Amino acid sequence: MDLTLTPELAAFRDEVRAFLDAHRHEHEAGAPKDPKAWQRLLIAHGYAARTIPREYGGYGAEPDILKGRIIAEAFIAAGAPRGMAGQGISMLVPTLLEVGSEDQKRRWIPPTLAGDIIWCQGYSEPGAGSDLANLQTKAVEDGDDFLISGSKIWTSTAAQAQMMFCLVRTEPDKPKHEGISYILFPMDTPGIEVRPLKTMTGQAEFNEVFFTDVRVPKANVVGGRGRGWQVANTTLKHERGMLGDPNATEARLKALIELMKAETVDGQRLIDNPVLRDRLMQLQARVFAMKFNGLRTLTDETAGLARLVVKLQGCELNHQVAALAIDALGELGVLYREGPHLRAKGGWQWNYMFDLGLIIGGGTAQIQKNIIAERGLGLPREPKVVGA
């Protein structure tokens, strides 16, 4: 254990802080005033797209976990927005870097990083949720093209996206994991219909997407025909890293502490209620545990199990922090949307509801427990049902 920074890293931290101080007027309330300009600025300084090669529009630095961590901490401390982090940047770009063709990398990565192309992810289907490999959307050969038919669900940003990265079944006669391809196409291709999927939050954070004979060139397959399952797992690995991020949880806990210090009931501050305070301290211990667990996963090669528990524990903890905020607010906690008594623009209420979606999405809590038990503890898999 040595948590001190080397002189080089300390200098780097000072550099990041100086940058944030110099540019503090370019964002307000945690959002950039001009998102694309902010993104360009961050990439130019290596605070976004840091390790992506320059020829693809990135900064081109060597991977350095600790510098990445220093950047994240400095941005949180300054309340500054990070670079863009849609599914294109956080999932498609790393996947293309790993398995894409040279042509695909040059064509898609630069405009994605610049924020000029928004992507959506076409994975889950009505009959393929936890059992993703059971997906049925089919891609039938027609000359140099595929004709895609079927439907996807839980597709975030489909209504805004220009492009989709999608899993389709190209080899219907092969075993289910071997017949899938990973393919890219524009959302304005004829035959695509997007229907917003309104959730309990009152907003449509997701969509359903329907395909009827959508014509896509075979050249748009990434990583080889029939290799889509392996390619998708590359992407899922990046998604699980995003969900349950301890830095976000820590920021949320800080907001909760401020809320409990500022709000009063009958003239008594919420923090002065011993029951609420005890719950806050229980959560604070968990937030610290996840923070240090996160630090450990970055630098300890024996931390395999510690890595496997992040999604399960992190998403649950986020939900519990929001739940305490709702409880502490009391009757104010039921207000939503707008009104003079509403606190934090209803953010706590939205988080409390939407976090359930994050506990379920990206591999449900139950799937996570299977992964922890089977890969982490070596417990036997459930026997396969014959014919499934």
Add this chain to the structure above:
Amino acid sequence: MRFALSEDQAMLQDSLAKALAALSPLERVRAFAGDLKDRGEDVWQGLSEFGLAGLAVPEEFGGQGLGLLEAALASEALGAAVAPVPFMGVVLAPLALTRGGSAAQQADWLPRLASGEVTAAVAMSEPVAGARDDAGVTALGGKLAGKALFVPGGMAAGLILVADRTGGLHLVRGDAAGLGRSLMPGIDETRRLAELTFAETPAEPLGNGRDLLDRLRDAAWVLLAADTLGAAQTMLDKAVAYAKERKQFGRTIGSFQAVKHLCAEMAAELEPARALVWYAAYAFDHAPDEAALMAAHAKAHTSEIGRFIARTATEVHGGIGMTDLLGLHYWFKRIGLNRQLLGGPERVREIAARLQGLAA
């Protein structure tokens, strides 16, 4: 920056675990638990030869001069083995003497502590966890009066550090006049608790003020947290091993999600707690501003997840988990004692809030 054990630290823990497997297997623990005349001297002797007694004693006094992280790793190994060793004094007495003792006190005690010739105990339950049954010690003119409860290792210690009602610390020799000891029979038979009485008992003051006691409290909380971590890890390991071997309905029970998810939940609670305990120990040595808060959180949080793992691991074993034959209950009770000693989680969390100015 590296958030991981060094090679030396990992080796210390590993070699201590191996030494304990030889010195204190479950049969040895069982014999100790069943016989109050058994003082576990062979186990202590073996561990002293291993170097455990001098772990926290500075090198110039014959010890190894290691920090609280190493001590916590040792505590974790002792908890994992439910070893019948009163470890708290091994760490806290050198710490108190180093930070608050006079040159004469250091020269008098530290070499004998390092060799294992003398064992130490710390009586600080009243000012830390609150006084029960009118306990508490008053110091006047170099003499102590009153009683101190819940003193681990207090039955046999040759040196006793006593915190008085105001938080001041005193050194009492094991053979001091007016010192009485009686056993407080408890659930955890691997570590005996003493009630100490003082009647005009000669004592030397140690350090000045409450601050030293607070640091001893922080270190004790980290050691208790680490002991629970080790005990909980063993319970999880045993539950997983049993789930892989036990068959019902023609399948190993670990292939049923109802059982495997219990195991996953235990691991998911335990792994992040390990990082918290490491950090709390590290902070004690290197980040004094955070040390008290992190120690409090480590103590309270391991108490909570320890309770969950103790009951869940027992449940995974089914009926056999309850039996003395299996002996799982030694770990269950060890975790139970660590939870209550020096403040249950509610009290400790209230102190955590106070340390941040969130409670009066």
